[in-house]
Amino acid sequence: MKPHILIVGTGSAGRRHAKNLSHLGAAVSCYDPREDRLVQVRQELPNSVGLYPSWDEVLSVSHPWDGVVIASPPSVHVDQAIAFMQRNVPVLLEKPIAPDLPSALRLEEITRLSQAQVLLGYTYRWWPPLVELRRRIQQEVVGPLRHARFVMSAHLADWHPWERYQDFFMAHRELGGGALLDESHFIDLMLWFFGMPEAISGRVEHLSSLEITTDDNVDVLAIYPNDFRVTIHLDLYGRPHEKSLTVVGEQGSLQCLFDPNRVQQASQPTGPWEVMNFSCERNDMFLSEAKEFLTLIRSRSESMTCSVEDGVKVLRCIEAIRLSTQQEQTVRLADICSKTNVY
Secondary structure, three states: OOOEEEEEOOOHHHHHHHHHHHHOOOEEEEEOOOHHHHHHHHHHOOOOOEEEOOHHHHHHOOOOOOEEEEOOOHHHHHHHHHHHHOOOOOEEEEOOOOOOHHHHHHHHHHHHHOOOOEEEEOHHHHOHHHHHHHHHHHOOOOOOEEEEEEEEEOOHHHOOOOOOHHHOHHHOHHHOOOHHHHOOHHHHHHHHHHOOOOEEEEEEEOOOOOOOOOOOEEEEEEEEOOOEEEEEEEEOOOOOOEEEEEEEEOOEEEEEEEOOEEEEEEOOEOEOOEEEEOOOOHHHHHHHHHHHHHHHHHHOOOOOOOOHHHHHHHHHHHHHHHHHHHHOOOEEHHHOOOOOOOO
16 A cells, blocks of 8 residues: 655745656655645646645644655744654655754753654765765775865855745745755754764855855864864855865865766875766755655654654754854854754
8 A cells, every 4th residue: 555645835845846756656645835836746746645834734634644755844843843743654854854952952951752764864964975975984095184175155046946935935034944944954964974073153144145044155063082173164145056065184185076976086286186986966965855755754764864863963063053153252062052043
């Protein structure tokens, strides 16, 4: 029998999840308070089981969902996820898990008390070039690490060309938009590669002329033991777009580029780079994530690629960056406790 999955939120991410899960053999229903988005889903997925414009209607459905995908704005992630976790329904939760650390800790506590599994959607963990980069880092192929540099620069108006960027949730602080939260992919990758830093210094700002109420520029310095440092730059105003990761060790450097998809390694002053190219497409990582979610539904496995605990670690770093911005000083991660909320 087909698993029946509910998609909560049918913006760009939600529709992608709906298409992928349908392609993988699941029955799909969708909730969104915007009728125009439900009309679009019906056009793209004419075989969808149900379309719900009312949250109360979703919660009153008598039959249980086999799984739920939460793809709504981050401001409502926790409440919506808990509504289904309390019904013991597995959840695929889009990142970030919450807009602030106290909300993330609330979800973590419910996860411990609930029998429901939550798979967190930091999708780059399923991206083959980054999996390869992590493998090489773990094998210490460039010797003791000294510096890693992560860059994400992409003009917000180019993200969803079919709508005004001012209408996109990314433009609104109250919905959980902005570079720091939405592109916390790169904070998660830092933690996935290197673990939790000892201290963080950062600045979260709005520098450009973008008509948004949230941040469009983030600069982070993460301090690790053994004389290792990580810098992260995120912005919503850059053209041409850039996504790249560079890891520098005492015996050479590693790079992961997103366009073209490749991992490369070099150890000499002028190269050459030893290049490993990948033919994967962006949707492949979402498909891999969806396959893992369907496996989790069938097996109720506790093993998963990205968990709520991972998401809480990201929010601890985010709160440290916010506190550093506010206090204009370096913040030790040990000082970030459950009562921290400076946003």
